[in-house]
Amino acid sequence: MIYFDNAATSWPKPPEVKEAMVRFMEEIGANPGRSGHLLSIEAARILYEARETLSKLFNIKDSSRIVFTLNATESINLALKGLLRPGDHIITSSIEHNSVMRPLRDLEKKGVELSVVPCSPKGELDSRDIKKKIQSRTRMIVLNHASNVTGTLLPVGEVGRMARKHSLLLLVDAAQTAGAYPIDMERDEIDLLAFTGHKSLYGPQGTGGLVIGERVNEKEMIPLKHGGTGSRSEFEEQPDFLPDRFESGTPNAVGIAGLLAGVRFVLKQGVESIRRHESHLIEKLIEGFKDIPQITLYGTAEMKDRIATLSFNIKNLSPSEVASLVEEEFGILCRPGLHCAPSAHRTIGTFPKGTVRFSLSTFTSDGEVKRSIEAVRHLLHQKD
Amino acid sequence: MVYGVILFPSTYFALRAEKKSKEKGLSVRLIPVPRHLSSDCGVCLRIFWEQRETIESLLKEEGVRMEGVHPME
Numbered sequence: 001m002i003y004f005d006n007a008a009t010s011w012p013k014p015p016e017v018k019e020a021m022v023r024f025m026e027e028i029g030a031n032p033g034r035s036g037h038l039l040s041i042e043a044a045r046i047l048y049e050a051r052e053t054l055s056k057l058f059n060i061k062d063s064s065r066i067v068f069t070l071n072a073t074e075s076i077n078l079a080l081k082g083l084l085r086p087g088d089h090i091i092t093s094s095i096e097h098n099s100v101m102r103p104l105r106d107l108e109k110k111g112v113e114l115s116v117v118p119c120s121p122k123g124e125l126d127s128r129d130i131k132k133k134i135q136s137r138t139r140m141i142v143l144n145h146a147s148n149v150t151g152t153l154l155p156v157g158e159v160g161r162m163a164r165k166h167s168l169l170l171l172v173d174a175a176q177t178a179g180a181y182p183i184d185m186e187r188d189e190i191d192l193l194a195f196t197g198h199k200s201l202y203g204p205q206g207t208g209g210l211v212i213g214e215r216v217n218e219k220e221m222i223p224l225k226h227g228g229t230g231s232r233s234e235f236e237e238q239p240d241f242l243p244d245r246f247e248s249g250t251p252n253a254v255g256i257a258g259l260l261a262g263v264r265f266v267l268k269q270g271v272e273s274i275r276r277h278e279s280h281l282i283e284k285l286i287e288g289f290k291d292i293p294q295i296t297l298y299g300t301a302e303m304k305d306r307i308a309t310l311s312f313n314i315k316n317l318s319p320s321e322v323a324s325l326v327e328e329e330f331g332i333l334c335r336p337g338l339h340c341a342p343s344a345h346r347t348i349g350t351f352p353k354g355t356v357r358f359s360l361s362t363f364t365s366d367g368e369v370k371r372s373i374e375a376v377r378h379l380l381h382q383k384d
Numbered sequence: 385m386v387y388g389v390i391l392f393p394s395t396y397f398a399l400r401a402e403k404k405s406k407e408k409g410l411s412v413r414l415i416p417v418p419r420h421l422s423s424d425c426g427v428c429l430r431i432f433w434e435q436r437e438t439i440e441s442l443l444k445e446e447g448v449r450m451e452g453v454h455p456m457e
Contacts, residue, residue: 034426036415231426
């Protein structure tokens with residue numbers, strides 16, 4: 001079996017992720033920060049260490065500014081709904097996932113004005129097009145770091161610098177890049193970073209977070225949830241400090257134990273080294289496909305501007321047909337269709353049919369890429 | 385030996401305080417908040433009372449928010 005659906009959820013995970021979760025269940029198991037006993041402290045320590053370790057990965061000075069969530073979608077919802085008010089204007093790109101588009105369309109109905117800047121058919125964004133949309137009521141820019149459809153990276157650093165110059169906030173959806181591509185909150189001038197644990201950070205599903213940069217006033221940000229935090233229990237009002245303000249209810253501590261092990265794995269491998277390996281593989285895959293006349297490839301061909309996620313289509317076959325054929329005959333597991341990103345597919349001209357998506361990970365081997373190229377060639381041969 | 389406790393607004397700061405103190409070789413321990421000091425359900429840092437000034441200034445430097453230092457009876 002070849003697993004090429006890492007852009008949805010990475011698999012396999014490093015063995016230490018499962019071990020950390022088993023250790024948590026067997027030896028810790030208690031509620032973090034809700035009591036003073038040994039096991040509660042030990043559980044809280046896992047969350048603390050996870051924040052510290054993520055701070056190293058993203059270059060964050062104050063780890064209390066990392067708020068744990070279920071996934072990037074929850075983080076994006078928290079940032080957008082927490083900060084935008086009727087009358088505010090926000091700019092995004094046409095290549096976004098529904099995790100950004102749907103909350104924005106909802107906010108639009110509530111009086112937030114939205115500008116969607118078109119990307120090129122390869123999914124590239126010209127930051128000057130963003131600049132043209134800035135107006136007096138613009139409050140924020142939200143962009144994915146790399147598209148889950150095309151794999152094309154967006155120039156977040158450039159936009160970050162522009163956002164600072166105009167006193168705007170930049171929210172980056174790093175679902176596809178955290179762990180697979182270097183992210184530096186300071187260098188890239190990112191104000192809000194939404195990440196998920198279950199993709200390139202190699203943690204379990206149900207883990208993720210929002211990093212709230214120092215330019216964001218957390219006291220003015222409305223939580224999605226209110227409730228118990230283990231702190232200030234004598235008051236019925238929500239705490240106004242981080243991370244408690246946005247972490248009501250018992251967290252997914254066992255998941256975060258797994259996430260911590262995943263992030264440690266990423267730091268041990270090194271993001272640059274993971275990136276080199278994945279770039280090498282996606283280049284091989286693109287090379288293997290590009291001379292086949294029946295195949296259309298999407299996204300940029302520039303390796304430095306893309307991640308290891310590739311969308312393609314085969315002439316006269318629907319994406320779902322291709323996906324079931326490669327699974328049945330060659331054991332390749334991938335994802336066909338719209339990938340929860342209709343706007344991205346409109347941008348690259350593949351709506352409503354979608355594409356076939358092969359997405360790799362640090363555990364993908366040269367042999368798997370080679371076999372998948374042969375499989376697709378074989379499939380075309382059969383169809384002729 | 386006389387002990388004291390440092391209270392924090394949240395568990396995050398209690399854990400940060402423990403870690404930063406231990407890194408400096410200071411003998412501290414996280415314990416449940418004594419009932420007479422706060423009705424909060426969290427933890428606080430038990431310290432040696434004579435080291436309170438050293439620890440307080442270290443924690444301030446490390447960005448730890450504190451809610452009070454009390455001698456333990």
